Amino acid sequence: MKPFRTVIAGCGGMANTWVEYALKRPDTEIVALVDLHPQSAENLKIRHELQCPTFTSLTEALEHTNANLVLDITIPDAHKDIALTAFAAGCDVLGEKPMASSLQDAQEMLEAAQNAGRTYAIMQNRRYLKPIRAFRDLVHSGKIGKPGFATANFFIGAHFGGFRDLMDSPLVLDMAIHTFDQARFILQADPVSVYCHEFNPAGSWYRGNAAAVCIFEMSDGSVFTYNGSWCAEGAFTAWEADWRVMGSLGTALWDGKNLPFAEVVTDPEQQAFHRDAHRIEAELLWEGQEGHFGCLDEMFGALLENRVPETSCTDNIHSMKMVFGALESARRGEKVLL
Incomplete structure (x- = not known):
């Protein structure tokens, strides 16, 4: 079983970049795609020839897979729900910027990650x-x-x-x-x-x-x-x-x-x-590597080395x-x- 059993949450926008990166890693398996719009998830699945199931709910995806990592590429207003759901299921989260759509939400997400003992890092490419x-x-x-x-x-x-x-x-x-x-x-x-x-x-x-x-x-x-x-x-x-x-x-x-x-x-x-x-x-x-891949290298490297990533929520909260x-x-x- 590969170390990173990954759910992609949000199948539009930058999702292609994140999926391309994940597919290059021999230690990473994409086990589910999640999007409110089923066709978006299906399009991403077809484009990258993925074999995983698709869901419209992260909760459902986590219940039906053995995921331990969520890549959050949803819109900012959804980041809080995605993160809290993932932490409650014992998953780490790597997400797109901004961390949240309000400072209060960002603070709650940071505290939830710390209380759950999970890593939450934000893309700052x-x-x-x-x-x-x-x-x-x-x-x-x-x-x-x-x-x-x-x-x-x-x-x-x-x-x-x-x-x-x-x-x-x-x-x-x-x-x-x-x-x-x-x-x-x-x-x-x-x-x-x-x-x-x-x-x-x-x-x-x-x-x-x-x-x-x-x-x-x-x-x-x-x-x-x-x-x-x-x-x-x-x-x-x-x-x-x-x-x-x-x-x-x-x-x-x-x-x-x-x-x-x-x-x-x-x-x-x-x-x-x-x-x-x-x-x-x-x-x-x-x-x-530069750009998104460079930041993702740091995020995954921190998980493998059991250390705090450079763009952890504890750092990103200051931005x-x-x-x-x-x-x-x-x-x-x-x-x-x-």
């Missing part, structure tokens, strides 16, 4: 890119000194159509979790407070606020600022954002696409209006606090403690 790993290493190499101020600019004109166009806070609620989690990863720090101003710029095709400016105070004493818009036409940044981290001895830069680099003061004791600086290129040392803290700050028009 943008941590698993060679350049961001190199950027984080450069920031913490000591070369730029102590980080004190970090900025991320995210400007994309995204004509999705559908539900995002109708959301109250499409940028912060649906997208900013990626950049906020990247900030925590890059700085290796957690949020302490946030002030956020949400707005909808002229020319926006969204009903809700498609732009935001956020100021986060972080646990290492640094400040992280986020400037973002999903209705910015022309001169797009990368989806991974455009980053600048300023330290006491220099500045590290990453445009979200190319190799990060830093400009570092050559002589900290130099008496000059502008001190001389030299350029340092980041090194691409990380050799893991969730950034999202919902920003929304609360925007609503109240004041700084919010996290």
Whole structure:
């Protein structure tokens, strides 16, 4: 019997990516597919030539299989029910972001995982890119000194159509979790407070606020600022954002696409209006898979090694606090403690 007897919950969206990954693992067997819409499960089964049964209820699937792992690729509003059902049946859960559709739900899910002694990890695929790993290493190499101020600019004109166009806070609620989690990863720090101003710029095709400016105070004493818009036409940044981290001895830069680099003061004791600086290129040392597969490698590796995964719910809750803290700050028009 293979170690990971896996149920796929949610057969649309990113399900193909998760199934493709699972099928590549010799230690993983997909024992059931679950979706409220039977045809979605059947389509996924046919596409990947799976032999497992399909269900419309996770409870029913767990009752009829010997599953010990649930991969949750459902919509955010369903994540809480999926996780609690899985934990009650003795299963670990690896799920898509965001962790939940509210901070209260996320906290309940975290507590349920801990009470059941189960692992719950959340997909944060943008941590698993060679350049961001190199950027984080450069920031913490000591070369730029102590980080004190970090900025991320995210400007994309995204004509999705559908539900995002109708959301109250499409940028912060649906997208900013990626950049906020990247900030925590890059700085290796957690949020302490946030002030956020949400707005909808002229020319926006969204009903809700498609732009935001956020100021986060972080646990290492640094400040992280986020400037973002999903209705910015022309001169797009990368989806991974455009980053600048300023330290006491220099500045590290990453445009979200190319190799990060830093400009570092050559002589900290130099008496000059502008001190001389030299350029340092980041090194691409990380050799893991990138994107979703890289994050899944970490999740499965943690289960095999009986350790806490990097994107465990106990870590990801801090990224969730950034999202919902920003929304609360925007609503109240004041700084919010996290």
